[in-house]
Amino acid sequence: MDNSLRELYQEVILDHSRHPRHFGVLDNATHKAEGYNPLCGDRVTVMLVLGEDSRVADIKFQGKGCAISQASASLMTDMLAGRTLDEAQKLMDGFVHLVKGDDAGELSADDREHLEAMSGLSEFPMRVKCATLAWHTFHNAVEEGAVT
Amino acid sequence: MDNSLRELYQEVILDHSRHPRHFGVLDNATHKAEGYNPLCGDRVTVMLVLGEDSRVADIKFQGKGCAISQASASLMTDMLAGRTLDEAQKLMDGFVHLVKGDDAGELSADDREHLEAMSGLSEFPMRVKCATLAWHTFHNAVEEGAVT
Amino acid sequence: MTAQGKITASFDAAAARADFPILSRLVHGKKLVYLDSGASAQKPRQVLDAMSEFAGTDYANVHRGVHYLSGAATDAYEAARRTVQKFLGAAREDEIIFTKGGTEAINLVSYSFLAPKIQPGDEILLSVMEHHSNIVPWHFLRERQGAVLKWVDVRDDGSLDLEALDAAINSRTKLVAITHMSNVLGTVTPLKDIVARAHAKGVPVLADGCQGAVHELVDVQALDIDFYALTGHKLYGPTGIGALYARRAHLKAMRPFNGGGEMIREVTRDIVTYADAPARFEAGTPPIIETVGLAAALDYLSGFDRAAVKAHEQDLYAYARSKIGELGWARVIGDAPGKGAILSFEAEGMHAHDLATILDREGVAVRAGHHCAQVLMERFGVGSTTRASFGLYNSRADVDVFIAGLRKAREILG
């Protein structure tokens, strides 16, 4: 068995994809966006409540897609809850660097450990878009997705 | 010097192209057409008087173009004058066969001799269109070019 | 089985396979098993060599020069047109227009034939299994001119409902645009019957033959069809080249599409007049070297007993179909009678992309996604499928590797 495959589809990932955390609808969302990958038809909707302190007070997602995109969305929501937007941006930058196999120096040791399961993606450049879909969607929700 | 070139540009041809017979305007033309070769911009106008006996009573042409197209037009008008349309059609068929290097069996010995100067064209397939332009224009004049 | 075995015997797939240099390469250290010919076929040495050789000995621009090379190139270009004419059974060579691909061929019909006729409310009839390339050009006429797109459904097995199609044609219908073979379901449509029904109501028919021309014998005169589009790269030919068959009667009335050199008769400051077809629709320098490659590809394909090639592909499909059935957890989409060698499926609990990634590590190239057929995906309630599509160079051994890869995927993901 191909080691890089085992690393990509390791237990953490499969578990997140099968039992996604924060899956569902946020009725009181302040921000919301839909992400779509036209190549594969995968979709994800990210909803969040942004507190007055610029912190992600609550966050949920919905969608369907491959194991990577679902696991990534699940992990993301897990990690973003409670962070300020600045912290979130830094985390996202680090995540993108990590999955592309670049230096992800901006990640704290703790975050790095949490995201470690995703580092196998660097061997699969064609799947990086699956992993970043939810993150870009979060970004869009914050930037342009204010619910009015 | 290339023999096929000498044959193509033999004296008869050059003479016809420099001193074209039947060059000019026919004021009383019953039929008229303009031929045009979009590849080189060559043009020829064929005018004729068709008698009641279906004979070409008079014929003239005008135009500008390469030595081959001018010589061919000149030769053509020379030979068509006085013929019936049926005879003209047969002559044209024979001419086209001749310049393509095909069997031109429909030509009389006399016509063949007259057209012999054109047979060098069979070595120059890219120039056949130059030679047939006037003939096709004559054909169009008769078919669709009645002056009203 | 014996009969089928006999037919297959007259096509030597292993020998043909040796013609394709790429098929001997390794992918991730594994032998390449290429099951993505539906997206694009690989190219035999004969095609690549014909192109290099032509470019290295007889190349020049076509049509325009009186010099030797220009004549040689023009001859090769026009010979390629006759090769396509013969391949499609067209009556005349000037009914063949070279395009950059199948997509452009369909767009040409939309821009040059249909657009000038469309009034708001006019209808264009499509099937739900069309490729986006046979949807979006018609959508333009909806978006820009108020045409209405009407959809003919397929049955659950993926076969076309001919009666429904017939019933949907009415006095507002301006065109039936339908695939010859679905690139997802493998369904082969009864073009002859479709044309008969449409013509009975005075409606012209365009067939998207991008897949059909590869696997079926085409005779546009026998079909009595109005337009037939094909693409080179799926026919074992080069990219950048396709062709449209258009009935001469239509060509005369069609307005130009691209404007430029070679498609004109005369240009002055104030007026422009156009050349006749096919030149009218071939503006600018055409894909000259690619037409030579396309002709080489058609010659290559026609050099085989086409029926035997088809039997070979059908055998591969049947074998794969039965093997995938044995797995018990893959739902095949598209089971129409007489379908071509394209196998699309959904795997229980496994997303197509994950499957394709795992297969890739085994050297197996399959397609995962919507296959440019989102309307069809919606019809079958799926977001994406995994698709294995077979070419003449595939073997049962390829199928075995593919099935073993699926089992491995199930192990990892299941």
Add this chain to the structure above:
Amino acid sequence: MTAQGKITASFDAAAARADFPILSRLVHGKKLVYLDSGASAQKPRQVLDAMSEFAGTDYANVHRGVHYLSGAATDAYEAARRTVQKFLGAAREDEIIFTKGGTEAINLVSYSFLAPKIQPGDEILLSVMEHHSNIVPWHFLRERQGAVLKWVDVRDDGSLDLEALDAAINSRTKLVAITHMSNVLGTVTPLKDIVARAHAKGVPVLADGCQGAVHELVDVQALDIDFYALTGHKLYGPTGIGALYARRAHLKAMRPFNGGGEMIREVTRDIVTYADAPARFEAGTPPIIETVGLAAALDYLSGFDRAAVKAHEQDLYAYARSKIGELGWARVIGDAPGKGAILSFEAEGMHAHDLATILDREGVAVRAGHHCAQVLMERFGVGSTTRASFGLYNSRADVDVFIAGLRKAREILG
């Protein structure tokens, strides 16, 4: 002369010539002297090999698959886009759209950028030296939407009258469409000045760079130009491929041209949404192998000192120009300062076609005719010209054979 000699010395034309397999062939038993690069350039081994090799090792359809080959092909395709971006000095790679050639690149601007804006009476400004490919797409807007084509003249030496151009731009002008280098006169237009004048009045500029990109260094940012079209086959690259540079600000507002796979975001029965540029304008399977060939050609060309290549071509032109002047019976058309290596002429008492036929028998390939520039022919009162156009592989020896051929023609026809 010494300075020029020094510059030329850094480009070894004889060595480059050896890269072109076709140049060692005989024509009518004579060594080929190819002076028709203006119609289409020959292709070096490096380009032909790059294409064959790519097709034989890394080929698949792009964008769509997750399998290895699809990734490799996509990487090669997008790398080619960056090669074009660098070649033209564009700020972003998504400002480069691949087309089937120069003609299609210009049509794309006509259909996608200008057509949606044109109101009856709107003006498009052209020079009289435009190639039909930069006339007919605009004529379509006249024929179909009531636009007005306005013509800027050239001076008797073939140079552009910049003041006349400036004066012709007014509030109705919607586009200036002008060649970078005339394919007949060799005139190089002052694009930077033209853009400055046009922009001062808020008018965008398209340059037809089909010839210009071959001989001049292009920097679209320095030019501040809106659109720049080039074609592969004149750049020592394959047929079937070209590119359009389009400023990002324009791309956002441009509507799709061809519809099909890859250019969409989403397709349902009722709605279609489009992808962003460049995908939006690259419907269907693109000329994948040809983009690889184009990149190889640009790499090949950029591998030389471009200034030295230009000096070499200028030297050939100057040599030929002086030799043809000595004949005393050839009228050269196009003598603008700074012109490129294209020599068009009329020979007294000899028609271009007859001349070209005789030259051909000497192995010399020249073009005879209107060169897809009938408006220009009319301007100079000629029906056709003979044209010798030089490429990097030509030599002074080629010029000698050409001149000797002209003398022979005079003997035969004169």
